[in-house]
Amino acid sequence: MFIEGEEEILPSSPFVAGLIAKVDSEQGFWHSPSNKEINGIVGTSRPIDFTLGNTNCRANHLNENEVTTIIHQNGYRLWGNRTCSNDSKWAFLSVRRTADLINDSLLRAHLWAVDRNITKTYIDDVIEGVNSYLANLKAQGAIISGKCYATPELNTPANIASGKVYFDFEFTPPYPAEQIIFRSHLVNIS
Structure with missing residues (x-):
């Protein structure tokens, strides 16, 4: 993100919270925020490997371990649907x-x-x-x-x-x- 013309590294959590609020407002609370573009960021401090269709890429490996991440694919997107629940019915x-x-x-x-x-x-x-x-x-x-x-x-x-x-x-x-x-x-x- 740029603040007063300078690139700043900020935590992603406020951007993710903003995305969830936007999805809630525009689509409804029952929609997943995953695979939605995050506005306002120009990069990540730690890029995560992602290849569409590749189940072995790092982003998908993180998702399999209940970690949502940010990928660069047609903009920066939130990537991941999972919670940390041990109960499969509450996985998403x-x-x-x-x-x-x-x-x-x-x-x-x-x-x-x-x-x-x-x-x-x-x-x-x-x-x-x-x-x-x-x-x-x-x-x-x-x-x-x-x-x-x-x-x-x-x-x-x-x-x-x-x-x-x-x-x-x-x-x-x-x-x-x-x-x-x-x-x-x-x-x-x-």
């Missing part, structure tokens, strides 16, 4: 962020439901609110499917009497196409 950053944002949004959107009287209508109203939100996310492409339900085994009279109501929801996020593999086959047509 966009999947983890989708889960976090859904959970946070549901808590905020259902503040109205805290300390209300627990009635049959109450449970249906909360389920309807969650399912409406999940349907909206599905329509936007943020999730592939989603559903909320109240589990009778958890919503026992004892739990209800102590003010506890359990709502479960499930969702399926879209996973990023981290590797596309083209296989060529030469055929002789006679």
